[in-house]
Amino acid sequence: MKTGNRRVASIAKAVAVFLVGVLVATAPVAAQKKKKNPNEERYKAIAMGTGHTGAAAGHAGFIEFTITRFTTPEERAKILEVMATNDGNKITSYLEDLPAVGRINLQGRRGEDLRYAYEFMDGDKRTIVVASDRPVASLNLVHSPGIEYLIAVGILNFDEKGNGTGQLMPAIELEIKDGRLDVIASAADPLKLTKITREK
Numbered sequence: 117m118k119t120g121n122r123r124v125a126s127i128a129k130a131v132a133v134f135l136v137g138v139l140v141a142t143a144p145v146a147a148q149k150k151k152k153n154p155n156e157e158r159y160k161a162i163a164m165g166t167g168h169t170g171a172a173a174g175h176a177g178f179i180e181f182t183i184t185r186f187t188t189p190e191e192r193a194k195i196l197e198v199m200a201t202n203d204g205n206k207i208t209s210y211l212e213d214l215p216a217v218g219r220i221n222l223q224g225r226r227g228e229d230l231r232y233a234y235e236f237m238d239g240d241k242r243t244i245v246v247a248s249d250r251p252v253a254s255l256n257l258v259h260s261p262g263i264e265y266l267i268a269v270g271i272l273n274f275d276e277k278g279n280g281t282g283q284l285m286p287a288i289e290l291e292i293k294d295g296r297l298d299v300i301a302s303a304a305d306p307l308k309l310t311k312i313t314r315e316k
Contacts, residue, residue, distance in 0.1 A: 207265055266287045283307060
């Protein structure tokens with residue numbers, strides 16, 4: 117499904133930040149007891165549907181992100197290299213084989229592992245980008261034979277005081293064209309993230 121409508125165009129603009137993205141990992145679990153990862157970051161936010169397509173449209177609920185490590189430049193470069201092939205089967209297979217590096221859980225929906233996360237600073241402002249290898253909030257998605265693969269991408273923005281807002285694209289297809297990463301298809305409207313807070 118190739119579309120140039122304003123909704124996909126706006127998502128594409130937001131996801132351009134994916135090129136400087138963020139990788140997250142789950143905390144290790146001991147045989148008897150879960151151990152706290154001192155580097156783990158956990159965030160909670162309110163997610164609100166912004167349209168009429170997808171399971172979360174018109175609804176609000178809590179969403180949680182767990183981040184235990186950030187991607188290395190080498191890992192990021194390899195991911196972008198695979199993305200640049202624009203081969204849906206190859207991209208899907210590669211992302212599925214990456215070790216789980218975190219978790220995203222949307223209230224009332226099945227959670228998904230995160231495979232990628234990256235952060236960057238702009239002065240005192242911080243942006244975190246996370247991605248899974250499959251869609252989230254995936255009930256009632258609008259599928260099309262033209263969509264080769266679907267992933268979820270979340271963007272968390274924090275101001276100088278640590279106040280967080282952002283958005284989650286629960287089911288999109290990406291393409292690298294002329295060196296830029298763009299959204300070329302979306303099977304669900306984005307979710308608006310508000311009141312993002314870091315849990316202690």
